[in-house]
Amino acid sequence: MDMELRQLRAVLAIAEAGTLTAAATRLGVTQPSVSESLRRAERVAGGALFQRGPAGAVPTALGEVVVAHAMAVLEAMDRFTATAERHHPAQLPAAVRFACSPLAHLPEAPISALAGETWCVGESHDDGLAENLAAAFGPTTALSTPHINRLSLELVRAQHEVVEQTPAHRQWLTRHPEWTTTPADHS
Amino acid sequence: MDMELRQLRAVLAIAEAGTLTAAATRLGVTQPSVSESLRRAERVAGGALFQRGPAGAVPTALGEVVVAHAMAVLEAMDRFTATAERHHPAQLPAAVRFACSPLAHLPEAPISALAGETWCVGESHDDGLAENLAAAFGPTTALSTPHINRLSLELVRAQHEVVEQTPAHRQWLTRHPEWTTTPADHS
């Protein structure tokens, strides 16, 4: 038996979310499901990946190794998915792969410049200038950047998985053909 | 639904083996199982990956894309597995990760030099010099090199999967703690 992608995604989500419950929300599944995925991952790895407790889940040394490589594997999968999708443009709505805050201040230029292969996370300031904070190959890495939680408004690719993976503290405003999220306490 | 590792492995094996039957032997499963894996992969990819017929399976344009990225993803998985195994050295038998032809001519130096992270495929000539033909991160890439079929004798890592994946035209001579294979017509 070897490690499956679902288990790698679970381990990565737990490491980034800090608790199994938060990871479950991020993955769009229930918490016992994440618990089972983690248990299988630990059986494959041959040891504990997280120290669990009421305070949350802290990765072990072996867990850190798994997390680092899980990121590499899932990035390769993101590259794969992004490339494969180019062969079916008709099935996907045209959308801008950009995240900004706030949306109203987003200049025109960065959108066209960033629309393409790369998933970008950026931020536009009140002076009108946009700053590219991170580049990613797909939702795995794009949603993993530390900056993502600081954004108050997002404009993301029209992918079903992304919608399902919305963090709990964000909510959807519109659904089609582009979605936007905002913190729950956003005015 | 998204692509699973098992499907990527099936697509890669089919592309390299040329037929579903040969890929099944390589993967250590039955041919209908490979057929089903390919069908699921095609459903995920959204189109045919191979043109199938009594002559074999020829990859389509979309198939070539999938094959290329499957290799990248599986290499990342190989790197992951190789690193994770270093945390459990006691569970694995000590063995040399090297393939050579013929084994009797293998000098001492290359073995120690090659024993480590990398899976190497090499060949030693009658003059006693060993040539490193390819380097790989794990069994996926090591067994995928074109040179592997030219070798008459192999000394591989003591991993169960490798034993199960032995091509049909090779056979095992010994099993523990190191295995060797030879062409069926080898004297």
Place this chain on the structure above:
DNA sequence: CATTCTTACGGGATACGTAATTATT
């Protein structure tokens, strides 16, 4: 008629949700 692929069917494992239980603060 031989090789290749597909379809059909049954057993076993996995994934997921709901619900109940345990443990720590």
Place this chain on the structure above:
DNA sequence: AATAATTACGTATCCCGTAAGAATG
């Protein structure tokens, strides 16, 4: 009490083997 994780259980899906059928040359 409240939060976090595990355990228990039922259902749907997937994986794989065996067996039989269809197609090409």
